[in-house]
Amino acid sequence: MSQSPIVLTGDRPTGPLHLGHYVGSLRQRVTLQEQYRQFVMIADAQALTDNMGDLSKVRRNVIEVALDYLAVGLDPAKSTLFIQSQLTELAELSFYLLNLVTVARLERNPTVKEEIRLRGMERDIPAGFLTYPVSQTADITAFKAALVPVGADQAPMIEQCNELVRRFNNCVGKEILVEAQALIPDHGRLVGADGGAKMSKSLGNALALSADSAAIAAFVRSMYTDPNHLRVSDPGQVEGNVVFTYLDVFDPDKAAVEELKDHYRRGGLGDTVLKRRLTEHLEALITPIRERRAQFAQDPAEVMNILRQGTERAREAAAATMSEVKAALGLSYWN
Amino acid sequence: MSQSPIVLTGDRPTGPLHLGHYVGSLRQRVTLQEQYRQFVMIADAQALTDNMGDLSKVRRNVIEVALDYLAVGLDPAKSTLFIQSQLTELAELSFYLLNLVTVARLERNPTVKEEIRLRGMERDIPAGFLTYPVSQTADITAFKAALVPVGADQAPMIEQCNELVRRFNNCVGKEILVEAQALIPDHGRLVGADGGAKMSKSLGNALALSADSAAIAAFVRSMYTDPNHLRVSDPGQVEGNVVFTYLDVFDPDKAAVEELKDHYRRGGLGDTVLKRRLTEHLEALITPIRERRAQFAQDPAEVMNILRQGTERAREAAAATMSEVKAALGLSYWN
Structure with missing residues (x-):
């Protein structure tokens, strides 16, 4: 058994993943799986919290998210991909943790408040x-995860988690659960094509990881640049110009991007040239993802089989923790 | 498979059961098991809700409660005796039901408020x-219980349960969970020896089901009668006189008790005579219970084995419901 630290991460299956997810978390996971024991959870049970009125949405997106995972290069041999609802241990651990936090404390949780x-x-x-911070704590601690990649706005959730970990361990007088550390990604959230802070399919400013060339081109064409940069010869503004924001993220040639920014500021550089350059980078990034995705999509049974195997591995880990938890609570009767 | 209605009942294992439990619920269950499919839950997980600071209390009382059950005549061949914490399905069902009730609604629950x-x-x-009304709903509905014996003060819990049942069924568009009916016992709560509304071991006004003759006699001796009935010849008050309250419950000869009441009111009847009569009735009731209890207590392994078998039967029932629940929620992936 590898002794490398454990990472717990995942997504709610409420839609296919997009470029924002790729930048914010997926590409980091592809790196993390090389060094850590990584569990990647498709949080279907969690998604129901506010989708009880649209059950089929959750059901249908489980495989979409799995396809996105496989497409970006999450390797089932390195990362354990699993479906949350199939691990009753997670609900069970939540149940006990609910006794260790007050209603008032949950209401003060900044993420919940927001x-x-x-x-x-x-x-x-x-x-x-x-109570979802409690459920999230169960998800993290059931795997004894030491690292949890989250956005900066989610840091209070990790604090809440660790509070519960300390309270539980103190209560049973043993170090059973493990405190986790937030792993804040290098890049913040990727803005939408319109410059909006949140890329979201429903806002129409997102680029799917399955986008074809036409969709990529249309996405870049729709990008917000500098509304005052009317003629190529006009000086343009770089700050808040989504094309430059994206070049900063996706263009590996940082020096060239800086030169382009200077040129744009002076005037004489048109949006079309920049957009063509960005389109090429996005094409280069997304084409192999799209192709791998299409390949996996041809065999959904195999994808479900991968999830099944991952779920079994994940269950073993969660069941081992739950068995310690229940023994510590005095609830083991027949061993 | 029997088609008789299902009863769900049980106790939190926070101490051995006493005469109040016998009158309020245990003897009713002995009758119910003849007509119904009865599940009797030792609610250890529930007991932790306010005993996280004293885990061993819960652990240690599981077998005490089981001994009380067997002693009063609950028959493992007729009633399924099981331990709540060993059925992860109950925590799992709670988890989903939590999405169907608001915090405000739980706060309005009269039992929770009180x-x-x-x-x-x-x-x-x-x-x-x-959230314990939700957990209680899970306990009831996991067995599709149609009847739940509860005190009159617990009726709002059954209302809350049925509200959740309707909401769940409505949400999945199928009649999966079943509404339950409260079964209010004939006799209300048995008063303590001091006349206090609640018989409780910690108040020192309770009679254990394992009480020996000396303890029974001492219990009756300590009973509150009429403080103004100083001499035998004085007229005495029957109302609020605990000995009469108990004779009403435990003396099968109702006519004789009415005559004694008249005599007591007129004067000329001493407490000693009445207390001796009550002591005899309690002796007759408790002696066989105490003896059966002592017999079962000699073989705790066998008692745990009975609980284990019951727990397995209970799990089959709960798992069948959970499998329907998860299919209805769209969370069945591999069948």
Whole structure:
């Protein structure tokens, strides 16, 4: 058994993943799987928290997300890809952890507060929504994950997790659960084509990982640049210009990008040239992803089989933790 | 497979059961097991909700409660005796049901409100406490129980349960879970020896089901009667006189008890006579229970084995429901 630290990460299957996911998390995972024991969870049970009215959406997107994982290069031999709902251990661990946190503390969780505000829910939030930091803690601690890649805005969730870990261990008088560390990605969130802070399929500003050449070109064409840069000869603004934001992320030739920025600022450089350059980079990135995705998509049974095997491996790990947890709680009767 | 309605009942293992439990629920279960498919749950996981600071109390009382069950005549061939924590399905079902109830609704639950008030907890209640009506709903619905014996004060819990049942079935568009009916016992709560509304070991006003003759006699001797009935010849008060309250419950000769009441009211009847009569009835009731209890207690391994077999039967039932639940939620991937 490898002693390398454990990483827990994953996504809610509410739609296919897009370029924002790729930059924000997927490409990091492809690196992480080389060094760590990585569990990648398709959080279908979690997704139900606010999709009880559209069950088929969750069901249908499980395989879409799995295809995205395989397409970007997550290797089932290195990363354990699994489906959350198939591990009853996770719900069970949540159940016990719920006794160790007060309602008031959950309500103070900044991530929960922000989500409550965004949805205008107040006290009409579903109980499962208020308690989701506990469920998330169960997901992390069931694998004894030491590292959890999350956006900076999710750091309070890791604090909450560690609070529960300490409380549990203190309660049973043993170090059973393990504190986790947030792994904040190098790049922040990728803006949408419109410059909006959030890339999202529903906002129409996202690029799917299965995008074909035409879609990639259309995506780049739609990008927000500098509305005052009307003629090629005009000086243009680089800051807030989405094409440059993207070149910073996707163009490996940093020096060339800096030169382009200077040129653009002086005037004499048209958006078309820049957009063509970005399109080429995105083509180079996405074409192999799209092709691998299409290949895996031809054999959905094999994809489900990969998930099944991953789920079995994940269950072994979670069951081992739960068996320690229950013994520590005094709830092992027949061993 | 029997088609008789299913009963779900049980106790939190926080201490051995006493005469109050016998009158309030145990003897009813002995009758119910003849007509119904009865599941009797030792709610160890539930007991942890407010016993995380004293884990061994719960652990140690599981077998005490099991001994009480067997002693009063619950027959493992007729009633399925099981340990809650060993059925992960119950925690799993809770997890999904949490999405179907708001925090505000749980806070309005009269039983939860009263408990919060009693414990002076306000918003510092553990989340597991706020959500326990959901957990209770899972316990009931996992067995598709049609009947749940509860005290009158617990009726709101059954309402809450049925609300969740309707919401779940509506959500999945199928009648999967079953509404339950409260079965209020004929006799209300048995008062303590001091006349206090609640018989409780910690209040020192309870009679254990394992009480020996001396303990029974001492219990009856300590009973509150009429403090103004100083001499035998004085007229005495029957109302609030605990000895009469008990004779009403335990003396099968109702006519004789009415005559004794008249005599007591007129004067000329001493407490000693009444207490001797009650002691005899309690002796007759408790002696065989104590003897059976002592017999089972000689073989704790066999008791744990009975619980193990019951737990396996219970798990089959709960797993069948959970498999329907998950299929309905769209979370069955490999069947």
